[in-house]
Amino acid sequence: xxxxxxxxxGRIGGAAADATPAPAACATFTGNRGLQIEEPLIFExxxxxxxGVDLPEPSRTKDRLNGLRRAGEIGLPGLSEPQVVxxxxxxxxxxxxxxxxxxxxxxxxxxxxxxxxxxxxxxxGIGDLHPLQPVSTVQGALELIDSLAHWLKTLTGMPAVAxxxxxxxxxxxxxxxxxxxxxxxxxxxxxxxxxxAPESAHGTNPATxxxxxxxxxxxxxxxxxxxxxxxxxxxxxxxxxxxxLTNPNTCGLFENDIIEISQAxxxxxxxxxxxxxxxxxxxxxxxxGDLGVxxxxxxxxKTFSTPHGGGGPGxxxxxxxxxxxxxxxxxxxxxxxxxxxxxxxxxxxxxxxxGRLKAFHGQMGMFTRALAYIMSHGANxxxxxxxxxxxxxxxxxxxxxxxxxxxxxxxxxxxxxxDDSFLKxxxxxxxxxxxxxxxxxxxxxxxxFPLVVHGALLIEPTESPAKEDLDLFIGALRALAxxxxxxxxxxxxxxxxxxxxxxxxxxTLAARKPVLRWRPSxxxxxxxxxxxxxx
Amino acid sequence: MRYLPLTDGDRRDMLAVIGAKSVDELFKxxxxxxRLPGKIGGLPDHQGELEVERAFQAYAARNLSPGSAxxxxxxxxxxxxxxxxVDYIIQRGEFLTSxxxxxxxxxxxxxxxxxxxxxxxxxxxxxxVANASMYDGSTAASEAVxxxxxxxRRHKALLSGGLHPHYRRVIETTGRWEGFSAxxxxxxxxxxxxxxxxxxxxxxxxxxxxxxxxxxxxxFTKLAAACHAMGALLIAVVTEVVSLGLIKPPADMGAxxxxxxxxxxxxxxxxxxxxxxxxxxxxxxxxxxxxxxxxETVDAEGRRGFVLTLSTREQHIRREKATSNICTNAGLCAxxxxxxxxxxxxxxxxxxxxxxxxxxxxxxxxxADVPRVSVLNDSFFNEFTVRLPKPAxxxxxxxxxxxxxxxVPVSRLIPDEPDVENLLLLAATETTTEHGMxxxxxxxxxxx
Numbered sequence: 005x006x007x008x009x010x011x012x013x014g015r016i017g018g019a020a021a022d023a024t025p026a027p028a029a030c031a032t033f034t035g036n037r038g039l040q041i042e043e044p045l046i047f048e049x050x051x052x053x054x055x056g057v058d059l060p061e062p063s064r065t066k067d068r069l070n071g072l073r074r075a076g077e078i079g080l081p082g083l084s085e086p087q088v089v090x091x092x093x094x095x096x097x098x099x100x101x102x103x104x105x106x107x108x109x110x111x112x113x114x115x116x117x118x119x120x121x122x123x124x125x126x127x128x129g130i131g132d133l134h135p136l137q138p139v140s141t142v143q144g145a146l147e148l149i150d151s152l153a154h155w156l157k158t159l160t161g162m163p164a165v166a167x168x169x170x171x172x173x174x175x176x177x178x179x180x181x182x183x184x185x186x187x188x189x190x191x192x193x194x195x196x197x198x199x200x201a202p203e204s205a206h207g208t209n210p211a212t213x214x215x216x217x218x219x220x221x222x223x224x225x226x227x228x229x230x231x232x233x234x235x236x237x238x239x240x241x242x243x244x245x246x247x248x249l250t251n252p253n254t255c256g257l258f259e260n261d262i263i264e265i266s267q268a269x270x271x272x273x274x275x276x277x278x279x280x281x282x283x284x285x286x287x288x289x290x291x292x293g294d295l296g297v298x299x300x301x302x303x304x305x306k307t308f309s310t311p312h313g314g315g316g317p318g319x320x321x322x323x324x325x326x327x328x329x330x331x332x333x334x335x336x337x338x339x340x341x342x343x344x345x346x347x348x349x350x351x352x353x354x355x356x357x358x359g360r361l362k363a364f365h366g367q368m369g370m371f372t373r374a375l376a377y378i379m380s381h382g383a384n385x386x387x388x389x390x391x392x393x394x395x396x397x398x399x400x401x402x403x404x405x406x407x408x409x410x411x412x413x414x415x416x417x418x419x420x421x422x423d424d425s426f427l428k429x430x431x432x433x434x435x436x437x438x439x440x441x442x443x444x445x446x447x448x449x450x451x452x453f454p455l456v457v458h459g460a461l462l463i464e465p466t467e468s469p470a471k472e473d474l475d476l477f478i479g480a481l482r483a484l485a486x487x488x489x490x491x492x493x494x495x496x497x498x499x500x501x502x503x504x505x506x507x508x509x510x511x512t513l514a515a516r517k518p519v520l521r522w523r524p525s526x527x528x529x530x531x532x533x534x535x536x537x538x539x
Numbered sequence: 540m541r542y543l544p545l546t547d548g549d550r551r552d553m554l555a556v557i558g559a560k561s562v563d564e565l566f567k568x569x570x571x572x573x574r575l576p577g578k579i580g581g582l583p584d585h586q587g588e589l590e591v592e593r594a595f596q597a598y599a600a601r602n603l604s605p606g607s608a609x610x611x612x613x614x615x616x617x618x619x620x621x622x623x624x625v626d627y628i629i630q631r632g633e634f635l636t637s638x639x640x641x642x643x644x645x646x647x648x649x650x651x652x653x654x655x656x657x658x659x660x661x662x663x664x665x666x667x668v669a670n671a672s673m674y675d676g677s678t679a680a681s682e683a684v685x686x687x688x689x690x691x692r693r694h695k696a697l698l699s700g701g702l703h704p705h706y707r708r709v710i711e712t713t714g715r716w717e718g719f720s721a722x723x724x725x726x727x728x729x730x731x732x733x734x735x736x737x738x739x740x741x742x743x744x745x746x747x748x749x750x751x752x753x754x755x756x757x758x759f760t761k762l763a764a765a766c767h768a769m770g771a772l773l774i775a776v777v778t779e780v781v782s783l784g785l786i787k788p789p790a791d792m793g794a795x796x797x798x799x800x801x802x803x804x805x806x807x808x809x810x811x812x813x814x815x816x817x818x819x820x821x822x823x824x825x826x827x828x829x830x831x832x833x834x835e836t837v838d839a840e841g842r843r844g845f846v847l848t849l850s851t852r853e854q855h856i857r858r859e860k861a862t863s864n865i866c867t868n869a870g871l872c873a874x875x876x877x878x879x880x881x882x883x884x885x886x887x888x889x890x891x892x893x894x895x896x897x898x899x900x901x902x903x904x905x906x907a908d909v910p911r912v913s914v915l916n917d918s919f920f921n922e923f924t925v926r927l928p929k930p931a932x933x934x935x936x937x938x939x940x941x942x943x944x945x946x947v948p949v950s951r952l953i954p955d956e957p958d959v960e961n962l963l964l965l966a967a968t969e970t971t972t973e974h975g976m977x978x979x980x981x982x983x984x985x986x987x
């Protein structure tokens with residue numbers, strides 16, 4: 005086998021990994037487990053007379069609050085700065101993160117987040133600008149946005165880009181609104197009510213289309229994991245507004261009939277919305293504009309590495325074809341001679357803008373980071389990055405195909421998709437397998453998505469891991485797959501994770517009796533070390 | 540390339556394992572016509588840190604940093620001092636570079652701070668439940684209207700003339716394409732608007748802002764009662780969340796949904812984003828809420844832990860039947876908010892609010908002394924409206940030429956109402972000093 009375990013220092017396989025955990029009887033007095041420290045909520049730590057800031061005494065003036073002064077306690081806890089820093093540092097240590105290692109969460113593209121991007125986003129004169137400063141005082145900021153827009157248009161081969169959407173799903177909304185606007189301009193909005201989307205689509209696609217009043221009609225996949233072209237053609241007609249297609253698709257495969265698909269869609273008078281979540285696989289190698297795409301959102305946090313931040317903030321600029329460009333939302337940036345300005349409501353109207361999606365001008369902090377990433381890579385580096393991402397995914401696929409079960413034949417793009425047939429009759433589920441990875445020191449892959457594959461395990465290594473790290477990761481997965489196949493130590497799967505800050509959590513309880521905030525009456529549950537330590 | 544660890548030797552070895560001759564061969568599913576043979580032309584190649592940093596310093600040099608000029612701009616985004624510990628915490632890789640907490644066993648850090656965030660939002664707004672954040676205040680306001688439409692099964696939103704004009708546009712845009720009507724009142728510069736007579740049996744909600752876009756502080760208790768009598772909901776928008784340290788919270792006025800722009804706490808101005816939307820409501824509406832929710836539960840050993848919960852409202856489970864298409868929220872901005880608010884605590888947050896109000900009172904007195912300038916507001920928090928003897932937009936430009944960032948001309952946000960042409964919004968925060976106010980007053984006397 006290719007992956008050498010020489011560098012694993014005993015981390016993978018062998019007796020050490022099979023050692024039984026310490027029994028509950030040997031629990032520590034504090035509930036802490038070495039560096040895993042139990043941490044209360046801030047509301048359980050505070051004292052009313054403590055404060056983590058020093059603010060001057062306000063000057064005494066008669067207030068002008070219209071008699072609406074807030075009475076009584078708000079209920080915020082008081083903590084000093086060291087307590088706050090320790091609290092959040094301890095919390096941070098309960099997270100897995102890209103900075104800690106391979107984070108193979110398929111579809112989410114957990115690639116390295118360069119620190120230079122953080123630095124430039126915080127420069128005085130960039131990070132501290134007010135969005136409503138006179139435009140004469142923000143010429144550099146407008147030029148920066150335009151530079152990113154230029155890169156995005158050039159990399160996608162599209163003539164226009166709407167920069168304001170705040171995230172990928174928001175970009176989807178923008179793109180589908182642009183399509184609705186174009187249909188309205190053609191007088192066909194009432195007639196074209198159907199949006200086609202493959203069964204494998206991200207949940208945001210049908211949610212977006214339905215919110216805009218479209219009826220979503222699923223298109224089946226063929227046995228190769230691609231759109232069934234015949235079924236698609238049969239579904240197209242004068243009632244179809246658009247197709248929403250992810251390409252490369254959520255199975256990690258390139259839709260090889262893509263040009264025929266876009267031609268058929270256009271011939272039927274419909275538009276082609278491309279979900280650009282997987283643009284990272286093809287950036288610098290394929291321009292969506294050459295595939296006949298009418299609009300595509302770009303998740304800057306995926307393709308261009310703005311940090312995911314525990315679930316946002318994101319940014320979802322949408323590139324638009326000539327057919328949709330004049331429906332772009334406010335605002336946009338215009339250059340008059342050597343001066344930049346912002347086109348907003350009430351200014352000159354070019355075309356029929358669909359409206360406004362967000363206050364101000366978009367996720368500038370994300371634009372700055374994405375542009376720094378793009379400039380660092382350059383045209384050559386971006387092409388190399390997509391190539392390395394695809395190479396790494398294929399390498400993972402090739403190295404695991406004899407012990408796990410690839411969902412489809414042939415080379416994949418940036419993601420390796422497996423189904424759960426390799427776990428059949430082992431008593432181990434996709435969930436168990438994923439949780440066992442946690443004990444081996446990895447964040448699990450995406451599981452049970454896409455829905456079209458039974459017990460899906462979707463692995464996206466990205467271009468960021470070194471080959472040595474990929475080999476360790478592959479070694480861990482092989483060892484787990486082989487353990488499952490031999491039906492050895494199945495309790496290691498069933499009880500996983502054993503070594504994480506928490507064991508499996510009771511999600512049913514959380515949903516049945518929602519506790520969404522702390523109240524003074526909240527007490528840590530029985531068995532909670534925090535409670536025991538307190539008593 | 541410093542971010543790409545694979546060497547040419549690694550690539551050769553990996554291709555050998557795959558059984559492919561080249562990386563290009565892995566792209567064979569791409570139609571040949573669409574496959575670019577080499578890098579895209581007309582774009583520069585990779586650059587080192589030093590070169591990239593220089594390029595950004597050059598962009599920055601063409602802007603006027605608020606730190607280097609007297610600064611009075613607000614209108615929905617406010618300049619506050621953010622303690623150093625906040626930026627340190629949010630730059631910890633464990634927070635910065637983790638994803639949405641789908642695997643709760645290895646994301647308790649994110650889940651616990653979001654639970655703390657949700658609790659803080661309920662305390663500030665006085666509401667019963669809050670979600671784990673939205674993109675920003677404007678999109679949160681639009682989601683609130685959609686939620687009110689779902690609850691009431693009605694499709695008409697009444698928007699106050701005191702609502703931030705961008706928020707109004709965002710709601711109108713959503714209404715235009717998602718199929719509800721948004722009826723907006725005329726710009727309410729005087730703070731005298733009364734919407735009660737406009738509520739009818741079709742009205743799903745009334746959207747008000749406090750303090751209003753023009754700065755007025757108002758009591759919506761009667762309006763809330765009128766809404767409820769007609770089966771409609773009251774949505775309260777707060778664009779300056781620091782005001783909640785001093786002003787009666789929306790819940791106490793009868794609001795059903797409260798949305799705030801949370802930028803003021805923990806998050807820099809950032810030229811408009813990313814910010815953080817706060818979204819709070821009453822417990823009975825939990826299942827109609829948009830966005831992520833974190834809930835408390837126990838693990839297999841009975842220890843307290845946190846998970847994403849009630850996901851059956853969400854797009855990844857419900858697909859076309861979801862309450863919203865939202866997937867991402869503003870996790871890291873929510874963390875900045877939570878850390879800053881934790882540093883402030885009860886005493887610090889209230890004092891911060893007092894300071895802001897005191898500075899604004901001081902500014903209002905200074906500006907009122909400028910001949911032919913009048914302050915429109917009887918009440919305000921840290922921002923108010925003044926009427927100038929001539930159009931405000933060129934005045935603001937003239938101030939900028941003197942390196943003073945002297946407020947926002949209302950006409951920039953409300954270009955279609957000639958009545959507002961001479962109106963200027965001025966804001967003060969704890970960062971405002973007398974050394975800044977004096978040049979503003981002097982410059983105003985000069986340009987007016």
